[in-house]
Amino acid sequence: MQDEPTPQELLTAVAGWLRNELMPVAPADKVFHVRVAANAIDLALRQLAQAGQGDAAERGRLVALLGQDGDLATLNGALAAGIASGAVNADDPAVIDHLYAATLEKLAVDQPAYAAYRRAAGLEGGKARG
Amino acid sequence: MKPATDAIAARTTLDDQALLTHELSRIAGQLAPGATAVVDMTRLSGGASQETWAFRAVGGSAVDVGLILRRAPGGWRQADGAAGLETEAAVIRAAGAGGVPVPEVIHVLAPEDGVGRGFITRRVEGETIARKILRDAEFAQARTFLAEQCGGILAHIAKVDVAALPPLRLSPARQQLDDLLRRWRGMNLHKPVFELAFRWLAERCPPDPAQPVLVHGDFRNGNLIIGPDGVRAVLDWEIAHLGDPMEDLAWICVNSWRFGALDKPAGGFGSREQLFAGYEKAGGRKVDPQQVRFWEALGSLRWGIACTGMIDTFRSGLDAGVERAMIARRASETEIDLLNLIAPRA
The missing domain is CATH 4.10.860 (DNA Excision Repair, Uvrb; Chain A)
Known part of the structure; x- marks a missing residue:
């Protein structure tokens, strides 16, 4: 230790x-x-x-959406490839919901002051940037 | 940057400063009537693709003219995709002749000038920093008409006589989309939002324009010199090309250039309606908002992929600076912007 x-x-x-x-x-x-x-x-x-909390949530959603298991990189690769090929229906609200959730999880770390993030995450009011 | 590299960079800047001052003093009389020397040579920015220097041409007590030199890095290197500095100077002159506010081109560097490739313009006073333009009181009045004025300027850009322009690359939507997809595939990364955007864009790609027009390519906050009286000059014509005029109307609306003013899509200072009205009133063709939305999403995606590309620039050591690394972590900004454009939530 x-x-x-x-x-x-x-x-x-x-x-x-x-x-x-x-x-x-x-x-x-x-x-x-x-x-x-x-x-x-x-x-x-x-x-x-x-500490990987967002990753765990993202992995859980991807497993449910794709019906396959794997690590986060593999699952994201499968979703990306599926959207590109049309095998995953990109109009499916569940897919869009997931993409919003994953993007907000990234922005919470990357750029939590970005105004479009704060609005999408329901955090408006207070200091915003970007 | 390592200290040793810093020292080399500082020495190079000093050498360049002395060289430019010496060589341009020889042609001072061509830069401003009556000038006998150039002074105060100051490096403003060290972009990867161009250097910008500010200086003054002076002579006696009566002559003192502020000038700007745009030059290839180190004098000679040139970035891929850039139109070329001589071409850029010719585009600025043609745009100026067409009624676009531009800095007057005073001199295009010739080989005998001995300082590389580039051109010299008159210095235009004003502000380029978006946060000041969008927030400071002195621009409050300008903010009420900037969107419409920008629309009018874009109409004049689109109306520049193509025959008066130097040869420029033709870059319609389909080609840009194909090029961007090729670049993205080359990165071998997985971003589902970018894939969604590519699909959405492919389904909506407008046809190649029957009559391609001059497109500035980077018309946004940062490249506009603005005063309390409005836009004084449009800068940075480096990636000007021929294409679809909706591209420029959309690029200034990309959320990355709104600097937090989400509900003022035109540059953070106005509405799309004001921008489009200014464009149509100044003789631009009827705006199709759906095509502008296509170009806005393409613009966000291009900026997002450029941010992502910083990972390689950073890891390869080409630029291992913290700033470079942090730009890579801004790609997610464009992902939320793309989702808002493609699948907006009430």
């Missing part, structure tokens, strides 16, 4: 240091990159916090 602080705590500290300590004194042409670096750590933290 590894000692603490946890990876999450370490990354949170780094992101805070980038924003609060480095950004105010960074040269003008580096401020943007410091912000991007802090945002990247935040993204990684959101993905770690999710």
